[in-house]
Amino acid sequence: MKSISIKTKVLVALSICLLLGVAGTMALMRYSFEQNARTLAVQSLNEAQKLFGILTAREVSKMTAVEATLEADSMLQKHFLSKNRDELLDFCKPIYGSLKAQGITNWVFHTVEPEVTVLLRVHNPTMYGDHLDRFLTKEVVRTHGMVAGKELARAGFAVRTLAPLTDSTGKVIGYVELGEELGQFIHAMNAQTGDNYGLLLNKKYMDRKLWAESSAAWGRRDNWDDHPAYVVIDKTGQSERIIDFDGDFGAIPDTGKVLERYRDGAAMYVRGVFPIRDAAGTVVGAMFVVRDISNFYWSMRKTQTVLVVLTVTALALSTLLVLAILRKLVFRRLDGIIAVATRVVGGDYQTEIRLTSDDEIGQFEKLFEQFRRVFVDVLSNVPELQERR
Amino acid sequence: MSQVYDMRLRIEEKIKADGLNVLETKGKLALKTGKMLALITPTTPDDPDLVSKLRDAAKEVLNLSL
Secondary structure: OOOOHHHHHHHHHHHHHHHHHHHHHHHHHHHHHHHHHHHHHHHHHHHHHHHHHHHHHHHHHHHHHHHHHHHOOHHHHHHHHOOOOOHHHHHHHHHHHHHHHHHOEEEEEEEOOOOOEEEOOOOOOOOOEEEEOOOOHHHHHHOOOOOOEEEEEEEEEEEEEEEEEEEOOOOEEEEEEEEEHHHHHHHHHHHHHEEEEEEEEEEEHHOOOHHHHHHHHHOOOOOOOOHEEEEEEEEEEOOOOHHHHOOOHOOOOOOOEEEEEEEOOOOOEEEEEEEEEOOOEEEEEEEEEEEEHOOOOOOOHHHHHHHHHHHHHHHHHHHHHHHHHHHHHHHHHHHHHHHHHHHOOOOOOOOOOOOOOOOHHHHHHHHHHHHHHHHHHOOOOOOHHOOOO | OOOOHHHHHHHHHHHHHHHHHHHHHHHHHHHHHHHOOOHOOOOOOOOOHHHHHHHHHHHHHOOOOO
């Protein structure tokens, strides 16, 4: 029979406990990190959505105030009613310079119904005369009141406000539209939160030719062919990973979706996305949010290392302690019994087994001492041993 | 004199010559052979099993070839 000492068995058992302890600690830390990383991703999504809403509301408020001022400008009404595009443009140019500095990128005058065509695009004067069949345009015509919302034009996506222009009698003589490209929002969001953002729009709501023209007008690279299904309106950060997506924008829940956690060199990021709806409620694109959780990740790794070292140290010390206790309480006393037993059969009938305690081993010592006495008594009657005794 | 008794004597001589603890060494040999050396007398029969065990025990405990 193969002999494995109790010491070895105890050592193996404690080593298994040590391994399980380390593995458990690491798994627990990993689980905790995954949960916290997800929470951070959800938090970054919620913050981005909230901030996006606040920025939108703020810009709408600003453009509403500007439109109210413009509506009250009698010179503007006069130039608009003259339908002289060049005069209107000359009047608007200096104002547009100030508005542009405030982030207002689009300024459009529409004629009154029934035509409702573009009289002048102050931001792009060479394009005019077209009718914009858009939700907000229809709404301002229908209500003859101020309307606002995010709307995807065929060349881009902007927060827009449309308000009727009225003459001195209060009669609607046309409409004025102001807009801010949403792409610039993400830079403001990036400056506030430190997170990176990417804004993508679905190509099926856009016009290839207009996108090329607007790209030229705004001095940006025409990136239409970068992806078959969507166009990157803008993004912060250099990494293309921010906007890596092959799904359907419409399938993203309104509350947003955590996509994944990924590592780039020593940095760790979490990424999420939420849909962007236009004023009519249609999902026309999505905003991607990337948060750098490197500090949190490396802090977790440091804590994990400390916990593993502590666990190993604690279990190693426990192992040594258990072995020392076993040696003192069990092994050393068993060795004593064996030594006495060996001497008895060697002819030593005097040495007694000393009782050291009343525990389990002590009871065994007591039993063995009784056995020894019986044995010695038996031996005393063996004739061959009489001479020695 | 039996062979086993002769072996006993040679073992006792070896223990004495090596200056070993007599009782402890004889105890070890008894535990290995299953028989106390003191019970081996000149009239003890030469049981082959006992002879074999005694030879192995002497070799292992005393490094003595019998």
